[in-house]
Amino acid sequence: MAVDVPGLVAVLGFYIVILVIGIWASRKSKKEEKTCTGNKSEITIVGGRNINVLVGVFTMTATWVGGGYIMGTAEAVYSPAQGLIWAIGPPAYFTNFILGGLFFAKPMRSKRYVTMLDPFQHRYGNMFTTVLLLPALVADILWVACILAALGGTMSIILGLSSTLSIIISAAVSIIYTFLGGLYSVAYTDIIQLTFIFFSLWLCIPFLILSPAVTDISQTAFVNQSSGNSWLGELELADAGKWADELLLLALGGLAYQALHQRILSAASSAQAQFTCFAAAGTIFVMGIPSVIIGAVAASADWNQTEYGLPPPYERGEAGKILPLALHYLTPTWVSVLGIGSVAAAVMSSMDSALLSSASMFTQNIYKTTLRKQASERELQWVIRVSVLLVGLAGTGLAFGGGSVFSLWLVSGDLLYCTLLPQLISVLHFHSANTYGAISGFVVGVLLRLLSGEPLLGIPPLLLFPGWREKDGVITQYFPYRTLTMLASQMCIIIVSWLIELGFRHQLIPQSWDLLGVFEEKKEEEGEKIPDTQEAKNFIHNTKL
Structure with a gap:
C-alpha cells in the first residue's frame, strides 16, 4: 500500500503543533519552579496544585479518552458477538469519575498527598509501598502498549505508513514533551488534543452515515439483513457474569490509577477536585458517542460495495481495527485523515498521563523515601525524566506485539482492580487496616488472579469457575472472577487486620511476634x-x- 503523502504531512503537522505547545508549557513549568519556595518536584508531579478547573476537566477527560476507549468502544459495537450492550467504556468511566468525586477526591486532596501511594507509605511504610508500585507500573506499561497499538494499526490502514514507524514517532513526541514539562505540558497539550478529538470525530459521522455502502443504522439496530446480527447486541443470562465483571473492572479499577489521583491532587482545593471529577463524568460519556456510531455504521455496512470487499473485517480477525477501516473505506480521504488525527491525539493524551504516572510514583515513593533520602530537587526532577523515558520505551516495545486493543485495555486495569483497589479503599476508609491485613489481602488477590488464568498473557486457568467454556483449546471464564478476587482481597484485609489487632490488644498473641512493629x-x-x-x-x- 502506497503512503498517503498529504495525509502524512497533515498528521506530522499536528504532531509539531502538540510538541510546540508541550515545550511552551514546559517553560511555564520552569517559571513556576523559579518562584517556588517548596518542593520543586511537586511542580512536575502535581503542577504546584495550581491547575484551574477548566484545564483540570480537560486533562482528566483526555487521560481516559485514549486509543483503547475510542477504538475499543467501536470494536465492541461492531463485533457480532457483542454489540452496543458490550460497549461498557462510556458508562463505566462515567461511573468511575462519579465515584472518584464522591469517595476519593476529598480524602486524598485534603491531606495534600503527592501521589496515590502516599497514604500507603504513611501507614504501612516503605517496603510494602514498593510492592504496591509493581502492579501500578505494569498497568501503566500495558496501558501505553494498548494505546500505541491502536495508533499503529490506524496509521497503517489510513496512511499506508508502517505500524512500527507510526508507533515510534508517536511515542517519541509524547515522551519528549512529558520529559520536558511534567504535568504542565501534559495538561495543556490535553486541551488541544481533546478539542481536536471531539470535532474531528463528529465531523466524520455525517460522511459515514451517508456512505452509499451503509444501511440506515436505525434499520439494523435490531436485525441486520446482511449479517443476521444486531449492532445493539444482546446479553444472555449465561454471559451476564462476564459482562458485569468487565463493567466493574473499568468502573472501579480506574479508581486505582495514579493518573486519576494526579489530577485530583493538582486541584487547588478538595471542592475543586470533586467538581473536576463530576464535570469529567459528563464529558467522558459524550466523547464515547462518536465511537458508538462508527461501530454501528461499520456493522451496517455492505463491505462488498467498498474496496475492502469480502469477507468482512470480523471474519478476517480485524475487528480491533474497525474504526480506521470504517474511516478509510467509508469516507473521503481528507475525512479519514482527520480521523487518524483524532486517534493520534487520543493516544498522546493518554500516553503522556501514563508515563508521568509511573515516573511520579517511583520518584516520590521509592527513590526519594528509600533509595536517596538526601536527594536534591534537581536530582529528583532528573529521576522523573529518566523514569518517563524508561516507561515509554517499555510500553513502546510491548506495543509491537499487536493483539486486540479491547483486550489490552481490559488487562491494563486488571491487576489494579484485583489487588490495588482493595488496598486503596482500606487505607482511605478503614482506619483499622494494618500492614498484616494489607499483605494478606495482596497475596490473596495476586494468587486468585493468577489461578484464574489470563488468555492474553498465555496463563492457563487452574481454578475453573461455574460457566467456563472452552473454544479452540482456550478456556474463557464467564463467572465474574475478577470481582470475586477483588472482594476476597478486600475482605481479607479487613478480617485479618481486625483479628491481628484483637490478638495483640488482648495479649492473645505475644508482643514479640509483632515482627513488623505495627x-x-x-x-x-x-x-x-x-x-x-x-x-x-x-x-x-x-x-x-
Whole structure:
C-alpha cells in the first residue's frame, strides 16, 4: 500500500503543533519552579496544585479518552458477538469519575498527598509501598502498549505508513514533551488534543452515515439483513457474569490509577477536585458517542460495495481495527485523515498521563523515601525524566506485539482492580487496616488472579469457575472472577487486620511476634497521648479551683 503523502504531512503537522505547545508549557513549568519556595518536584508531579478547573476537566477527560476507549468502544459495537450492550467504556468511566468525586477526591486532596501511594507509605511504610508500585507500573506499561497499538494499526490502514514507524514517532513526541514539562505540558497539550478529538470525530459521522455502502443504522439496530446480527447486541443470562465483571473492572479499577489521583491532587482545593471529577463524568460519556456510531455504521455496512470487499473485517480477525477501516473505506480521504488525527491525539493524551504516572510514583515513593533520602530537587526532577523515558520505551516495545486493543485495555486495569483497589479503599476508609491485613489481602488477590488464568498473557486457568467454556483449546471464564478476587482481597484485609489487632490488644498473641512493629508504634502513639490528656484534665481542674 502506497503512503498517503498529504495525509502524512497533515498528521506530522499536528504532531509539531502538540510538541510546540508541550515545550511552551514546559517553560511555564520552569517559571513556576523559579518562584517556588517548596518542593520543586511537586511542580512536575502535581503542577504546584495550581491547575484551574477548566484545564483540570480537560486533562482528566483526555487521560481516559485514549486509543483503547475510542477504538475499543467501536470494536465492541461492531463485533457480532457483542454489540452496543458490550460497549461498557462510556458508562463505566462515567461511573468511575462519579465515584472518584464522591469517595476519593476529598480524602486524598485534603491531606495534600503527592501521589496515590502516599497514604500507603504513611501507614504501612516503605517496603510494602514498593510492592504496591509493581502492579501500578505494569498497568501503566500495558496501558501505553494498548494505546500505541491502536495508533499503529490506524496509521497503517489510513496512511499506508508502517505500524512500527507510526508507533515510534508517536511515542517519541509524547515522551519528549512529558520529559520536558511534567504535568504542565501534559495538561495543556490535553486541551488541544481533546478539542481536536471531539470535532474531528463528529465531523466524520455525517460522511459515514451517508456512505452509499451503509444501511440506515436505525434499520439494523435490531436485525441486520446482511449479517443476521444486531449492532445493539444482546446479553444472555449465561454471559451476564462476564459482562458485569468487565463493567466493574473499568468502573472501579480506574479508581486505582495514579493518573486519576494526579489530577485530583493538582486541584487547588478538595471542592475543586470533586467538581473536576463530576464535570469529567459528563464529558467522558459524550466523547464515547462518536465511537458508538462508527461501530454501528461499520456493522451496517455492505463491505462488498467498498474496496475492502469480502469477507468482512470480523471474519478476517480485524475487528480491533474497525474504526480506521470504517474511516478509510467509508469516507473521503481528507475525512479519514482527520480521523487518524483524532486517534493520534487520543493516544498522546493518554500516553503522556501514563508515563508521568509511573515516573511520579517511583520518584516520590521509592527513590526519594528509600533509595536517596538526601536527594536534591534537581536530582529528583532528573529521576522523573529518566523514569518517563524508561516507561515509554517499555510500553513502546510491548506495543509491537499487536493483539486486540479491547483486550489490552481490559488487562491494563486488571491487576489494579484485583489487588490495588482493595488496598486503596482500606487505607482511605478503614482506619483499622494494618500492614498484616494489607499483605494478606495482596497475596490473596495476586494468587486468585493468577489461578484464574489470563488468555492474553498465555496463563492457563487452574481454578475453573461455574460457566467456563472452552473454544479452540482456550478456556474463557464467564463467572465474574475478577470481582470475586477483588472482594476476597478486600475482605481479607479487613478480617485479618481486625483479628491481628484483637490478638495483640488482648495479649492473645505475644508482643514479640509483632515482627513488623505495627502495634509497638501504636502503643507509643497512645502512650504519648495519655500525658497530654492528663495535663489537660489537671489544667481544667486547677482553673475551676
